[in-house]
Amino acid sequence: MKKKVLLIIVLLLSLIFSCKQDQRTLVWEEHFEGDSLNESVWNFEFGDGCPNLCGWGNNERQIYTKNNHKVENGLLTITANLKDSVYTSTRITTKDKFEFKYGRIEAKAKLPSGKGLWPAFWMLGANIDEVGWPKCGEIDILEYVGKEPEMVFTSLHTPDSHGNTVNTKKVKIDNIEEGFHVYAADWTQDKIEFFVDDELLYTFSPEAIDDENIWPFNQPFYIILNMAIGGNFGGPDVDDAIFPQDFVIDYIKVYQ
Numbered sequence: 001m002k003k004k005v006l007l008i009i010v011l012l013l014s015l016i017f018s019c020k021q022d023q024r025t026l027v028w029e030e031h032f033e034g035d036s037l038n039e040s041v042w043n044f045e046f047g048d049g050c051p052n053l054c055g056w057g058n059n060e061r062q063i064y065t066k067n068n069h070k071v072e073n074g075l076l077t078i079t080a081n082l083k084d085s086v087y088t089s090t091r092i093t094t095k096d097k098f099e100f101k102y103g104r105i106e107a108k109a110k111l112p113s114g115k116g117l118w119p120a121f122w123m124l125g126a127n128i129d130e131v132g133w134p135k136c137g138e139i140d141i142l143e144y145v146g147k148e149p150e151m152v153f154t155s156l157h158t159p160d161s162h163g164n165t166v167n168t169k170k171v172k173i174d175n176i177e178e179g180f181h182v183y184a185a186d187w188t189q190d191k192i193e194f195f196v197d198d199e200l201l202y203t204f205s206p207e208a209i210d211d212e213n214i215w216p217f218n219q220p221f222y223i224i225l226n227m228a229i230g231g232n233f234g235g236p237d238v239d240d241a242i243f244p245q246d247f248v249i250d251y252i253k254v255y256q
Contacts, residue, residue: 024103024104024255024256025255025256026253026254026255027100027103027254027255027256028098028100028253028254029251029252029253029254030251030252030253031074031250031251032071032074032075032076032249032250032251033071033074034071035071035072036071037069037071037076037092040097041094041097041098042092042093042094042097043092043093043094043095043096043097044064044066044090044091044092045064045091045092045093045226046063046064046065046066047063047064048060048062048063048064055231056228056231057133058228058231058232058233058234059230059231059232059235059236060118060228060229060230060231060234061087061116061229061230061231061235061238062080062087062088062089062227062228062229062230063086063087063088063089064088064089064090064091064226065088065089065090066090067088067090068080068081068088068089068090069090069092074250074251075248075249075250076225076248076249077246077247077248077249078090078119078225078226078227078246078247078248078249079244079245079246079247080112080117080227080229080243080244080245080246080247081243081244082240082243082244087229087230087238087243089226089227089228089229090226090227091224091225091226091227092224092225092226093124093222093223093224093225094222094223094224095124095126095222096126096222097222098222098223099126099220099221099222100220100221100254100256101218101219101220101221102187102188102189102256103186103187103254103255103256104184104185104186104187104254104255104256105123105141105184105185105187105223105252105253105254105255106182106183106184106185106195106252106253107121107141107142107182107183107184107225107249107250107251107252107253108180108181108182108183108249108250108251109121109142109180109181109183109247109248109249109250110179110180110181110246110247110248110250111144111176111177111181111247112146112177112227112245112246112247113146113149113177113242113245114146114239114242114243114245115146115147115237115238115239115242116146116147116229116230116234116235116237116238116239116242117144117145117146117227117228117229117234117242117245118143118144118145118146118227118228118229118230118231118233118234119142119143119144119226119227119228119247120140120142120143120144120224120225120226120227120228121141121142121183121223121224121225121249121252122138122139122140122141122142122143122223122224123138123139123141123221123222123223123224124136124137124138124139124221124222124224125137125138125216125217125219125220125221126219126220126221126222127219133157133162134157134158134159134162134163134216135159135212135216136216137156137157137158137216137217137219137221138155138156138157138158138162139156139185139187139192139217139221140153140154140155140156140157140168141154141183141184141185141194142154142183143155143233144176145233145234146234146239146242147234147235147237148170149177150172150173150174150175150176150177151170151171151172151173151176152170152171152173152176152183152196152201153168153169153170154168154169154171154185154194154201154202155167155168155169156168156192156204156217158213158214158215158216159212159213159214159216160211160213160214167204168202169194169201169202171196171201171202173196176196180248180250181196181197182195182196182197182198183195183196184196184198187217189209189218190205190209191203191204191205192204192205192217223252225247225249227245227247
C-alpha cells in the first residue's frame with residue numbers, strides 16, 4: 001500500500017511540474033531559416049581579440065571570421081579550420097539585439113570532436129561595457145573540450161569566483177559527440193539549473209543572492225555561440241589532423 005501511495009505522489013508531482021513547464025511562454029526562437037544569419041539579431045565578432053582582449057582572454061589560437069559558418073537546411077554550422085598555419089572559426093552574439101532576464105534557454109546542437117576544440121553556448125551580462133568581466137557575470141550553458149571526450153562542462157563566472165571557477169560541474173555523458181542533444185539553463189531570481197536532454201546536471205543556488213559579487217544574475221544577458229581552438233581551457237595541444245570540424249546548431253529557444 002505504501003508503495004502505491006508513493007507512486008501516486010511521484011506521478012502527481014511530475015504532472016504538476018509538467019503543467020508549470022507548459023505554462024511558460026516561448027518568447028524568442030531561432031531556427032536558422034534561409035541561407036544566411038539574420039543580422040538584425042546576430043552580431044559577428046572578428047579577429048583574435050586584440051588589442052583589448054588578445055587571444056580572447058584565454059590564449060585562444062583562432063581568428064574569428066564571417067566565412068567559417070553557413071546557414072543551410074535549418075541548421076547553423078560553425079566550422080573550425082586550419083589553413084596556412086592559421087586557425088579560423090566563427091563567433092556570434094545577440095548583444096544589444098536580443099537580451100533577456102530570467103527564463104529557460106535551450107539549444108539543440110551537435111558537437112565536433114578532436115583535441116584542441118572548444119565549442120560553447122553561453123551568455124554574458126548586458127552591462128559588460130560598463131562594468132567589465134567578471135562583474136557582468138557569465139553563464140556557460142555548454143562547454144566541451146575535445147581533449148576530454150564525453151565530458152560536458154557547465155559553469156558560472158562571478159566576481160567571487162571566475163577563471164578557474166568553483167561554480168562548475170563536469171559530467172560524463174556516453175557518446176555525447178554522437179547526434180544532436182539539447183543543452184539548457186533554467187534561470188530564476190535565486191538559482192540557475194543546467195540540463196542536458198532534460199537531465200539536471202548542476203544547480204547554482206547561493207544563499208547570498210543579494211551580494212552582486214556572488215549573484216550578478218539579476219539583469220539581462222545576451223547569447224553567444226562560438227568554437228574556440230586551443231587556449232587555457234581547450235588546449236594547449238591541438239591535433240592539426242582533425243580539421244575541418246563542425247559545431248552544428250539546430251535551434252535556440254527562450255521561455256519565460
